[in-house]
Amino acid sequence: MTFKQKIKVEYQNLLSEKIQELRFMISDLARDAQNDAKGSAGDKHETALAMMHLEQEKLNHKLAENLNQKALIDKIDTNAKHNKVALGSLVQANGMWFYISGAMPKIQIDEIAIIAVSSESPLGSQLMGKGGGDVVQINSNVFQIKAIE
Known part of the structure; x- marks a missing residue:
């Protein structure tokens, strides 16, 4: 494996781990919100649900960023020779x-x-x-x- 291939694989692995972690966190929040919805009522409950929803939106945004970065890394050709600096250099x-x-x-x-x-x-x-x-x-x-x- 070439040096550039090692770098690409390392970043792909980092991003895959981060994506998996974010998906797990989003899933946990959704489950918590669903369980919370079954047993509570009132202003305090609605505030907690709103906070969970905001956190879920932030995590979804981070997930989208990481998925975009992974797609970018995935399409880099590590065998390409560069005379000038380009994507993947x-x-x-x-x-x-x-x-x-x-x-x-x-x-x-x-x-x-x-x-x-x-x-x-x-x-x-x-x-x-x-x-x-x-x-x-x-x-x-x-x-x-x-x-x-």
């Missing part, structure tokens, strides 16, 4: 490795820290379309691209 700049995909947590693969960057983020959008040796600046930070995989 692994970019080395200033001794750091950036995976152009979606905004996700930093991971360690083979003792190397990988930072997932969205192509819409300030850094990601500056990197898109750049080649080896190019320089981008975000605020006071200057990044020089050393390698693109």
Whole structure:
């Protein structure tokens, strides 16, 4: 398995776990709301149900975001060769490795820290379309691209 494939699989696993966790939390809230509806009445009950509904909406929004990120990661071709930074590129700049995909947590693969960057983020959008040796600046930070995989 190539380095880029390891990175993709790690992020797919992270997202799958998060999606499963969010679905479980949503299911729990729905079950709690259903059980609460059977045994209570009054203003206090309606407030509790409204709070559960708001929490369920937040979780559904997070679930949708994670499903979208997983779909984005799933369609990345890890075998594609990049001369310019594009979706799925692994970019080395200033001794750091950036995976152009979606905004996700930093991971360690083979003792190397990988930072997932969205192509819409300030850094990601500056990197898109750049080649080896190019320089981008975000605020006071200057990044020089050393390698693109």
